[in-house]
Amino acid sequence: MSATTFGIDLGGTNVRCGVVDEHGTILNERRAPNRYDASWQEIVDAMVSLVRALEPEHPDATAVGVGAAGLVTRDGHIRYAPNIPGFRDAPIHDALASELDLPVFVDNDANAAAHGELRHGAARGARYALVITLGTGIGGGIIARGRVIRGAHGFAAEIGHFQIDPDGPMCACGLRGHWEAFASGSALGRMGRERVEAGKAPKVLELAGGDASAVSGVHVGDAAQAGDADALEVVSEYAGYVAVGLAGLANILDPERIVVSGGLVELGDTLFDPVRAAFDRQLEGTDYRPAVDIVPAELGQQAGVIGAAALARELVAEA
Numbered sequence: 001m002s003a004t005t006f007g008i009d010l011g012g013t014n015v016r017c018g019v020v021d022e023h024g025t026i027l028n029e030r031r032a033p034n035r036y037d038a039s040w041q042e043i044v045d046a047m048v049s050l051v052r053a054l055e056p057e058h059p060d061a062t063a064v065g066v067g068a069a070g071l072v073t074r075d076g077h078i079r080y081a082p083n084i085p086g087f088r089d090a091p092i093h094d095a096l097a098s099e100l101d102l103p104v105f106v107d108n109d110a111n112a113a114a115h116g117e118l119r120h121g122a123a124r125g126a127r128y129a130l131v132i133t134l135g136t137g138i139g140g141g142i143i144a145r146g147r148v149i150r151g152a153h154g155f156a157a158e159i160g161h162f163q164i165d166p167d168g169p170m171c172a173c174g175l176r177g178h179w180e181a182f183a184s185g186s187a188l189g190r191m192g193r194e195r196v197e198a199g200k201a202p203k204v205l206e207l208a209g210g211d212a213s214a215v216s217g218v219h220v221g222d223a224a225q226a227g228d229a230d231a232l233e234v235v236s237e238y239a240g241y242v243a244v245g246l247a248g249l250a251n252i253l254d255p256e257r258i259v260v261s262g263g264l265v266e267l268g269d270t271l272f273d274p275v276r277a278a279f280d281r282q283l284e285g286t287d288y289r290p291a292v293d294i295v296p297a298e299l300g301q302q303a304g305v306i307g308a309a310a311l312a313r314e315l316v317a318e319a
Contacts, residue, residue, distance in 0.1 A: 005316070006054065006064040006102070007309025008047055010109060012036065012083060012136060015043065017050035018302075019058045020309035024120030026302060028054055040078070040090035048099045063103040065312030067112025067304045068092060069139075074154040076106030082173040083137055105312045107150070109304055111157060113261060113297075114141020115148050116307025121298035122259040130255045131297070132159070132246070134262035137172060138180040142253060160184065164244055182241040185264055188217035191234050201230035221267050235267070236274045243278035250292055251284050261297030272296065 003022035008015065011034060018029040030053050032046040051064060070081025076093025097104045107115075114131035117123040118141075123131060127146050133139040138160030142149045150156050160180030161173055168177030169190070181187060193215040195201040196208075203226070205212060207219040220238075223231035246258055264271055276294050280286045299306055 003313055004058060004061045005309040005312040006051055006061055007112075007305040007307070007312070008050070008064065008066045009112070009304030009308060010034070010043065010047075010066065010068045010084075011304070012069075015046045015050065016305050017047065017054065018305040018309065019054055019061060020306055020313075022313065024116070024299075024306045024310065026305060028057060029305070030054055036085070038086050040086045040088075040092065041095070043086060044092060044095045044099070047096060051100060051102075061102070063105065063312035063316045064096065064100060065112065065308035065310070065315075066092065066096070066104065066106040067109035067308040068106060069109050071153075071155045071158070072106055072108045072111075074150065076104065078106075079155075082171070103312070103316055105308075105315050107308070107311060108139070108154070108157070110139025111141045111148050111150065112307035112311060113139070113299070113303035114143060114157075114259075114307065115311045116299050116303040116305075117141075117259050117261070117297055118143055118146070118148065118307075119310045120306055121303065122295050123257060126255075126257045128253070128255050129257040129259060130159075130246075130249055130253065131259045131261060134183065134185055134242070134260060134264045136184060136186050138184050138245075140249075143255075144253075159245070159249060162245075162248075164248075179241075179245040183238070183245055185217040185262065187241070188220055188234070188238045188264070189215060191238055192217065192220035192231075195230060195234055201228070201234065203228040204231055204234075217264065221264065221270070224270050225267060232270070235270060239271060239274035240278045242271075242275050243282055246275070246294070247279050247282035247284075250279075255292060256290070257293045257295065259295055259297050261300070261303055265296045265300075268296075 078090040081087035129143040131141040140159035165177035171178035171181040
C-alpha cells in the first residue's frame, strides 16, 4: 500500500492541498484563494478541485486528510468556527466523500498541525506535549501518550477560549476575556494600536505607513526585532499574556514540552525569552519540578498540510 496521502489545510485566506509521503515531505502542492465570506460549499468545491488537479500525477494516493478551523465532530462535521462565518453546521466530511473516490478524514486544523509536529516536527518523541498556534486566534493540540487527544465530541483543545478576565476585551467568538483576546497575533496588533494612539511607539507607526488604524502584530514585531524600546515593551507585555495561558495549561496537563507555532515564531528569542521568563514565574512549584521545554515549531506553515496527510495515512492503516 502506498504511504502517499493528500493533506488539506483550510486557512482564512488560502486552501492548501499537498501530496505528502511517509516521511512528511510535501511532494506536490496546489493552492486556491479562500474568501472570508465563502460558504462551506464553495470551500468544499475548492478542495475537490485541488485534489482532482493533483490526482493524475499521484494516482497512488490512498486518502485525504483535512485540517479545518472550528469545532469539528468525530465524523467530520464542522459545528462552529468563530473566525470563518461559512463554517456553521457544515457537513464537510460527507460533502467531500461524495465527490472523491478516496477515504476522507476531517479534524480541527490545530489538531492536524499538532499531529504534524508530533510525527515529523518539534514534538517528535514526546509522550505528553502541547502544540500552541499563535495566529489570528489561538489554536492548540493536546498530546497524551503519544497521541493527539480529541475529547468526547472531537472539540478538545479549543484552548484559546478559556476565560482569564471576564471584563477583558471581546473575543472573536463573542465572549469577553478569553486567552485568545489577550495572546493571539491579533491581540498583539491591538496592543500596538493602543500604544500608537497614546502617542507612543513612533517606529511602529512609521512601519504602518503613518496610519495608526493599520498597525498590526507584524509591525510591532518588526519594530521590536529592530530594537525599538517601545515595541519591545509591547512584546514583553504580550509575552506575559502568552505565559499566563501556557502556565495555566501546564499546571493542568503537565506536559514535558510546549511547541509554539504561527507567524509570531519568526520573532525568535525576542518573543521566546520573555515568554519563558514569565512562564517560570507563573508555573506552580517551578523550582521543584522538571523544566518544561518551550520550543518553536519546526514545520512552519506546512504543519497543517503535513499533519492532515499523516493523520489520514495512519487512520487508513488502522481501518
